[in-house]
Amino acid sequence: WKHIDGSVERHKDREKRKEEKVQRTRSLIKLHFNTLSKCTCSHLLIFYRSEYKIKRIKVESVKKGIKRKQKEEYDEGEDKHKKKCKDKKTGDIAGKKKVKKEPEEKWKWWEEERYTDGSKWRFLEHKGPVFAPAYEPLPEHVHFYYEGKMSNLSPPAEEVATFFSKMLDHEYTTKDIFRKNFFKDWRKEMTSEEKSKITDLKKCDFSEMSQYFKAQSEARKQMTKEEKLKIKEENERILEEYGFCVMDNHKERIGNFRIEPPGLFRGRGDHPKMGMLKRRIRPEDVIINCSKDSKHPKPPPGTRWKEVRHDNKVTWLASWTENIQGSIKYIMLNPSSRIKGEKDWQKYETARRLKKCVDHIRAQYRDDWKSKEMRIRQRAVALYFIDKLALRAGNEKEEGETADTVGCCSLRVEHIKLYPELDGQDFVVEFDFLGKDSIRYYNKIPVEKRVFKNLQLFLENKQAEDDLFDRLNTSILNKHLQELMDGLTAKVFRTYNASITLQQQLKVLTSPDENVPAKVLSYNRANRAVAILCNHQRAPPKTFEKSMQSLQSKIDAKKQQLFAAKKELKVAKSESKSLHDEKSRKVVETKRKAVQRIEEQLMKLEVQATDREENKQIALGTSKLNYLDPRISVAWCKKWSIPVEKIYNKTQREKFAWAIDMADEDFEF
DNA sequence: CGCCACACTTAGCAGCGCTTGA
DNA sequence: TCAAGCGCTGCTAAGTGTGGCG
Numbered sequence: 001w002k003h004i005d006g007s008v009e010r011h012k013d014r015e016k017r018k019e020e021k022v023q024r025t026r027s028l029i030k031l032h033f034n035t036l037s038k039c040t041c042s043h044l045l046i047f048y049r050s051e052y053k054i055k056r057i058k059v060e061s062v063k064k065g066i067k068r069k070q071k072e073e074y075d076e077g078e079d080k081h082k083k084k085c086k087d088k089k090t091g092d093i094a095g096k097k098k099v100k101k102e103p104e105e106k107w108k109w110w111e112e113e114r115y116t117d118g119s120k121w122r123f124l125e126h127k128g129p130v131f132a133p134a135y136e137p138l139p140e141h142v143h144f145y146y147e148g149k150m151s152n153l154s155p156p157a158e159e160v161a162t163f164f165s166k167m168l169d170h171e172y173t174t175k176d177i178f179r180k181n182f183f184k185d186w187r188k189e190m191t192s193e194e195k196s197k198i199t200d201l202k203k204c205d206f207s208e209m210s211q212y213f214k215a216q217s218e219a220r221k222q223m224t225k226e227e228k229l230k231i232k233e234e235n236e237r238i239l240e241e242y243g244f245c246v247m248d249n250h251k252e253r254i255g256n257f258r259i260e261p262p263g264l265f266r267g268r269g270d271h272p273k274m275g276m277l278k279r280r281i282r283p284e285d286v287i288i289n290c291s292k293d294s295k296h297p298k299p300p301p302g303t304r305w306k307e308v309r310h311d312n313k314v315t316w317l318a319s320w321t322e323n324i325q326g327s328i329k330y331i332m333l334n335p336s337s338r339i340k341g342e343k344d345w346q347k348y349e350t351a352r353r354l355k356k357c358v359d360h361i362r363a364q365y366r367d368d369w370k371s372k373e374m375r376i377r378q379r380a381v382a383l384y385f386i387d388k389l390a391l392r393a394g395n396e397k398e399e400g401e402t403a404d405t406v407g408c409c410s411l412r413v414e415h416i417k418l419y420p421e422l423d424g425q426d427f428v429v430e431f432d433f434l435g436k437d438s439i440r441y442y443n444k445i446p447v448e449k450r451v452f453k454n455l456q457l458f459l460e461n462k463q464a465e466d467d468l469f470d471r472l473n474t475s476i477l478n479k480h481l482q483e484l485m486d487g488l489t490a491k492v493f494r495t496y497n498a499s500i501t502l503q504q505q506l507k508v509l510t511s512p513d514e515n516v517p518a519k520v521l522s523y524n525r526a527n528r529a530v531a532i533l534c535n536h537q538r539a540p541p542k543t544f545e546k547s548m549q550s551l552q553s554k555i556d557a558k559k560q561q562l563f564a565a566k567k568e569l570k571v572a573k574s575e576s577k578s579l580h581d582e583k584s585r586k587v588v589e590t591k592r593k594a595v596q597r598i599e600e601q602l603m604k605l606e607v608q609a610t611d612r613e614e615n616k617q618i619a620l621g622t623s624k625l626n627y628l629d630p631r632i633s634v635a636w637c638k639k640w641s642i643p644v645e646k647i648y649n650k651t652q653r654e655k656f657a658w659a660i661d662m663a664d665e666d667f668e669f
Numbered sequence: 670c671g672c673c674a675c676a677c678t679t680a681g682c683a684g685c686g687c688t689t690g691a
Numbered sequence: 692t693c694a695a696g697c698g699c700t701g702c703t704a705a706g707t708g709t710g711g712c713g
Contacts, residue, residue, distance in 0.1 A: 258702090266704090324704095649699070
């Protein structure tokens with residue numbers, strides 16, 4: 001796919017583009033100079049940043065010349081070396097050597113060649129995961145009571161009891177399934193004596209334990225600055241030691257280097273396994289993955305790893321099997337890493353390829369609505385939903401193992417309602433089902449007559465709990481998509497539709513003469529359109545009403561202030577008219593400025609209020625992070641001279657460093 | 670073809686620390 | 692300077708999709 005995204009060409013005229021970039025930055029700074037009087041503090045900061053950047057670019061381009069030469073020599077050497085390695089089937093020795101030469105500046109992996117043989121790395125070294133701290137038994141004075149009588153628990157039983165006591169305030173400790181599952185698993189940890197005594201959860205009193213933990217967390221909050229700093233430093237030390245690995249010559253940040261601590265499982269939605277005990281993971285459960293010639297991570301003293309393997313066809317550093325669902329958990333790299341970034345980039349390139357053939361695919365599935373074969377009609381209607389409504393594919397799930405949620409292919413009869421006519425619209429389909437994370441999808445949309453007739457056909461002679469698409473599943477659908485385009489799967493439609501919507505909405509919503517905050521609001525609105533499409537919801541923040549009210553009162557106060565200021569201006573004006581002296585003219589001028597300033601502040605507040613209100617139940621983060629080609633946003637920022645910091649925070653900028661570096665203002669998704 | 674194991678992406682939420690504004 | 696509230700970050704659950712096997 002190197003050719004598909006044109007990275008070969010990109011490489012050639014990189015120098016030219018770099019020069020252009022410098023020019024752009026220069027003109028940007030000029031622009032900032034011109035508007036300096038209007039600048040707020042944050043603008044100034046950004047201005048300084050851009051100036052800093054320009055200096056760096058200059059120095060770097062001088063350095064680059066030398067560096068490139070060195071790199072070419074190195075690459076040549078490495079090529080030879082690689083061949084040798086392949087012959088002997090040894091690992092990557094060169095990788096180890098170059099680590100020390102790690103350059104100060106950020107590594108631009110996107111300017112390098114990718115592996116084409118399916119391997120993910122040549123060299124991988126890390127320190128292994130960090131385990132959850134051992135259980136600390138409760139102090140003597142904290143008791144557990146059964147039937148009102150004080151009783152001490154054995155440490156294993158006590159530990160599980162503490163998990164429950166920490167959750168007492170949560171609603172789910174009142175749920176039957178939760179309590180049942182918890183009690184069953186708790187009893188497994190008890191001694192036979194405890195088991196025979198403790199037979200009813202209702203007779204258990206955890207309140208003293210609960211109080212103790214509340215006091216503990218209160219004490220943590222009350223800690224002095226020094227104590228807090230000490231903890232912070234210790235965390236930083238652990239991060240420095242365990243939070244990074246070396247992968248192919250580069251130090252990379254690990255995403256989750258801590259093993260999940262034991263606790264009570266809380267699934268989302270109506271989960272049949274809620275309350276079950278999530279076991280403590282020991283070194284003996286953990287498989288380590290690293291390269292043969294690396295310094296292998298050491299298991300904690302007196303323990304051993306389950307296995308140490310050297311599989312460079314996968315990206316994980318460590319894995320273990322979790323006991324609730326029996327699924328495998330992994331330790332992997334941070335999104336800013338090469339291995340994640342390349343994949344992310346590739347995802348958007350696939351979506352861009354879909355853009356080129358989507359018209360054809362749409363024509364095709366519309367045609368298939370008329371097919372003689374039921375399975376083809378079902379496939380075509382499902383695909384239409386996935387395309388139009390950005391539904392997820394909908395794999396089958398094991399019944400009783402997870403919450404009852406569905407996606408497109410697993411929709412059941414009970415999840416849709418057909419209305420030949422509704423609110424003046426023809427052929428309306430009403431969707432109402434729980435999707436991923438048990439988030440409700442509710443939508444009423446008019447569809448084409450043919451789709452409607454097909455749906456009626458699919459529903460014939462079926463019960464509520466029967467599958468809507470009984471001749472279809474995700475693997476059939478994806479196999480079909482694979483034939484239409486290389487690399488095409490159901491989820492590519494979500495990516496494609498999200499990104500194209502953002503691009504198109506940005507075009508519609510951005511008005512050139514608006515100021516920066518107004519443009520950012522437009523961006524958020526475009527982002528919101530995507531979030532609505534993808535049904536990314538959130539619980540309204542607990543303090544929403546309150547904070548909205550306080551914002552409103554601020555606005556009201558501002559309005560009052562504006563009114564007063566205008567009045568003062570009027571008075572000053574009339575005074576100045578009659579007096580005709582320099583002093584009164586100056587007063588008018590200052591009053592005028594005050595009015596202007598207050599007007600600006602008011603507008604800013606109003607923009608903020610609108611933005612927040614519209615965002616009440618919609619989460620923008622997920623689409624920004626997973627569905628929107630970052631190059632669209634970066635291009636938009638460059639086009640309108642919006643600092644990219646307004647759109648992406650630090651973490652996001654790290655994840656999208658590739659896009660920030662490579663996208664020009666004329667990037668087209 | 671169906672099933673399962675596995676790898677990897679996508680998802681919402683809680684808690685905490687930093688920013689903001691009085 | 693300090694409290695309030697907001698945004699960030701980490702956490703981990705819950706999806707998607709592939710490939711191998713019988």
